[in-house]
Amino acid sequence: MKFSIVILLFTTLVLEQALAQFSSTLPKKPVLHRASAFSSWTVTFQYEDEEVKQVSGTPPIFIDRLKQVTITKTNKTYHEVTLWESGKKEEKWIFDGYQLRTLPGTTTIVPILAPSSDPEVPVDPGYSDYSRCDFEGLGWVSSGNYQGTKIYDGKSAYLFETKDPKSGLKLAVYLSVETQLPLSFSDGVTTRIYTYNSPPTDPLIPPKRFLDVIAAHQRGVAALHRHSDGN
Numbered sequence: 001m002k003f004s005i006v007i008l009l010f011t012t013l014v015l016e017q018a019l020a021q022f023s024s025t026l027p028k029k030p031v032l033h034r035a036s037a038f039s040s041w042t043v044t045f046q047y048e049d050e051e052v053k054q055v056s057g058t059p060p061i062f063i064d065r066l067k068q069v070t071i072t073k074t075n076k077t078y079h080e081v082t083l084w085e086s087g088k089k090e091e092k093w094i095f096d097g098y099q100l101r102t103l104p105g106t107t108t109i110v111p112i113l114a115p116s117s118d119p120e121v122p123v124d125p126g127y128s129d130y131s132r133c134d135f136e137g138l139g140w141v142s143s144g145n146y147q148g149t150k151i152y153d154g155k156s157a158y159l160f161e162t163k164d165p166k167s168g169l170k171l172a173v174y175l176s177v178e179t180q181l182p183l184s185f186s187d188g189v190t191t192r193i194y195t196y197n198s199p200p201t202d203p204l205i206p207p208k209r210f211l212d213v214i215a216a217h218q219r220g221v222a223a224l225h226r227h228s229d230g231n
Contacts, residue, residue, distance in 0.1 A: 025148070025149045026143075026146075027146065027158045027175065027177075027180055028180065029143065031141060031142060031146065031158070031160070032133065032135070032141040032142075032175065032180060032181075032182070033179065033180040033181055034133075034134050035073055035134040035135075035181065036199065037073070037074065037075050038073070038075075038199045038200050038201070039072075039073050039196070039199050039200075040070065040071065040072040040196070040197040040198065040199055040200060041070070041071055041181075041194055041195065041196045041197060042068060042069070042070045042071075042194070042195050042196075042197060043068065043069045043070075043071070043192050043193070043194055044067070044068050044192070044193045044195070045066045045067060045068065045191075045192055046190065046192075046193065047065065047189070047190055047191075048188070048189055048190070048191075064084050064085055064086045064088065064104075065084065065085050066082065066083075066084060066085075067083045067084055068082070069082045069083070070197070071134075072197075072200055072204060073130075073134065073204075074200055074202075074203045074204045075203065076095070076130075077093075077094065077095040077204040077206075078092075078093070078094040078095075078128070078130060078204075079091075079092070079093055079094075079204050079206075080092040080093075080094075080101075080128070082104075084104060086105075089102075089104070089105065090102055090103070090104045090105075092126070092128070093206045093207075093210050094128060094130065095204075095206055098214055099111070099112035099114070099126070099127060100112065100206075100210050100213055101126055107209075109209060109210060109213050111213070111217070112124050112126045112127050112128075114127065115127065115129075135181075135194075137185065137187070137192075138173060138182060138185060140162055140171070141160045142160075145160045145161055145162045146159075146160055147159040147160060147161050150174070152174040152183055152184065153183065155176075155177070156177045157174040157175060157176060157177060157183055158174065158176075158180070159172065159173070159174055160172070160173045160175065161173075164187065164188070167187075169187060169188030169189070170186075170188055171185070171186070171187050171188070172185070172186045173185045173186075181194070181196070182194045
């Protein structure tokens, strides 16, 4: 009888230790953390097919692909600098409910329209939605697709996987165990590598040329209202 009790206690202790160890490897919810209020990170794009295939007898086709995007955040203001493989750059500012960007390789500033409630109106491909997640394309990451702790780049990382409902390709994300921020994201075609930069020390302030576009827009809206009111 005493021997059975000892065995039972020993088994219970082993199970408790195993559960404690297992629990310690589980990511805390929410599993994908937001970037801190003052932060900066760079996303580098790597492509599975590095060579653009050419049809025999036709001139080579150059496809300008994303090379790198650096995002800087202070509270709800975001600044994005996008670099393309051709060397062209694009700058985007998100602040006070506005989104503006320069056309790639130019200084021309254009507004980015927010998604419409009308499903027939296409979404502006330049629009960035930071309302719930700071990392584009990772809104699906959750405890439901957690695959366990793996080794990534020599360190322990949380792995999450799911299937893209449109392409059917596997989506895989590695999160840092320490920060629960992304280290890499693969969609079967492109791999995004995340590196984290020194955070800004002061709040972001958009350059005057971007503020001037907003001021002109506001003047136009005010004039339209005056006209509609018959003044």
